[in-house]
Amino acid sequence: MTRPKVTERVGRISTSPSAVASQRARELRAEGHDMLALSAGEPDFQTPPHVIEAAHRAMLDGQTKYTSISGTPELKTAIQEKFRRENGLAYETDEIIVSTGAKQVIYNAVMATVEKGDEVIIPAPYWISYEQIVQLVNGTAKVVPCSGDVGFKLSAEALEGAITPQTRLLMINTPSNPSGAVYTEGNLKELAEVLRKHPQIWILTDDIYEHIVFDGRKAATMAVVAPDLKDRTITVNGVSKAYSMTGFRIGFAGAPKALTSQMVKVQSQSTSGTSSVGQAAALAALTGPQDFIETCRRAYQDRRDLIVSMLNQTTGITCRTPEGAFYAFPDCAGLMGTTTPAGKRIETDQDLVMHLMDDHGVALVHGAAYGMSPNFRVSFAASMEELEEAGRRIQTAANALVKD
Numbered sequence: 001m002t003r004p005k006v007t008e009r010v011g012r013i014s015t016s017p018s019a020v021a022s023q024r025a026r027e028l029r030a031e032g033h034d035m036l037a038l039s040a041g042e043p044d045f046q047t048p049p050h051v052i053e054a055a056h057r058a059m060l061d062g063q064t065k066y067t068s069i070s071g072t073p074e075l076k077t078a079i080q081e082k083f084r085r086e087n088g089l090a091y092e093t094d095e096i097i098v099s100t101g102a103k104q105v106i107y108n109a110v111m112a113t114v115e116k117g118d119e120v121i122i123p124a125p126y127w128i129s130y131e132q133i134v135q136l137v138n139g140t141a142k143v144v145p146c147s148g149d150v151g152f153k154l155s156a157e158a159l160e161g162a163i164t165p166q167t168r169l170l171m172i173n174t175p176s177n178p179s180g181a182v183y184t185e186g187n188l189k190e191l192a193e194v195l196r197k198h199p200q201i202w203i204l205t206d207d208i209y210e211h212i213v214f215d216g217r218k219a220a221t222m223a224v225v226a227p228d229l230k231d232r233t234i235t236v237n238g239v240s241k242a243y244s245m246t247g248f249r250i251g252f253a254g255a256p257k258a259l260t261s262q263m264v265k266v267q268s269q270s271t272s273g274t275s276s277v278g279q280a281a282a283l284a285a286l287t288g289p290q291d292f293i294e295t296c297r298r299a300y301q302d303r304r305d306l307i308v309s310m311l312n313q314t315t316g317i318t319c320r321t322p323e324g325a326f327y328a329f330p331d332c333a334g335l336m337g338t339t340t341p342a343g344k345r346i347e348t349d350q351d352l353v354m355h356l357m358d359d360h361g362v363a364l365v366h367g368a369a370y371g372m373s374p375n376f377r378v379s380f381a382a383s384m385e386e387l388e389e390a391g392r393r394i395q396t397a398a399n400a401l402v403k404d
């Protein structure tokens with residue numbers, strides 16, 4: 001029987017594995033299981049009260065209608081000021097777009113720069129959506145493995161080796177989800193040297209975790225490090241992670257005017273722009289007191305220290321110390337080829353993550369979902385108590401696995 005079809009394009013992609021893992025954790029919890037969810041990519045802090053008040057006030061003041069597609073003038077001015085104050089970057093307001101989360105900014109950017117036959121360089125491990133969005137627009141993701149041995153960072157040589165005449169876009173994420181790697185100014189300068197030789201390549205830098213950096217580091221960004229490449233660079237950021245505002249769905253970017261106007265066109269035919277209330281809240285976040293950011297950063301650093309030390313005391317696991325973001329990405333090669341006490345085989349990182357979820361009540365995401373195995377991602381946006389208990393459960397599970 002003939003049925004209406006779905007496109008091959010959509011058939012190729014899948015729902016975010018971290019969302020799937022978090023959903024499964026919620027279901028198991030609802031069934032009464034004692035479940036620690038370290039799978040979600042969102043801060044566990046309450047959104048600052050003044051941000052919530054601003055959203056409430058905006059609604060009472062009648063800010064409940066469509067806004068201009070690229071964002072409200074007030075918010076775009078605040079973003080312009082944020083780029084100037086925090087990054088030393090000058091953007092005109094028509095070089096700024098506000099979207100439904102950083103994710104939609106990235107989607108708009110890829111939609112406007114990549115088409116069939118174009119290649120996009122994505123260093124692995126990567127945030128899964130990069131690869132999936134490239135697939136959605138019929139581009140080709142050229143994944144470049146960057147193991148823990150090279151600090152999970154793309155080197156100039158690896159970049160040079162991956163570039164072809166078809167390369168249209170490079171996607172960099174610093175601090176990185178899932179590895180926690182932070183590119184130094186020097187790292188970016190080396191990449192810039194290569195990119196100068198290839199003027200056909202756009203550079204998308206996803207700086208959404210820029211404020212979550214440890215041990216005195218400061219996040220660097222391409223348009224600052226290589227000002228001559230600013231007219232080829234899309235600087236993506238947002239309020240989701242810095243201000244614990246994931247549900248408000250506000251992200252933004254600074255990019256050359258000619259590209260921004262194309263991204264705005266994509267947005268005009270997809271969402272018509274983001275929520276008026278969310279934009280009022282983001283305005284309060286960017287223009288209000290900023291101490292929340294430092295309070296969270298310190299808490300993340302303490303949590304990182306705890307979970308990384310526990311992971312490194314676990315049989316078969318080694319964990320690099322993340323330099324930023326709120327994820328650890330341990331290597332679990334030492335636990336592959338083992339058997340659980342119930343007789344289940346652990347051959348892949350997915351087998352391990354399923355075992356930890358089903359038999360030990362810890363929800364994590366397997367490394368293959370981020371293009372690198374055998375690893376798993378631990379989100380340490382959780383309380384010290386939860387992290388300590390999760391660390392203990394992982395240790396217990398690892399100790400009980402029997403090697404052939």
Ligand SMILES: Cc1ncc(COP(=O)(O)O)c(C=O)c1O
Pocket residue numbers: 041100101102103104127173176177206208238239240246249250251
């Ligand atoms: C690297 C990276 N970029 C972008 C996003 C999306 O941010 P938003 O919630 O603002 O869409 C995330 C969220 O997990 C992320 O990890």
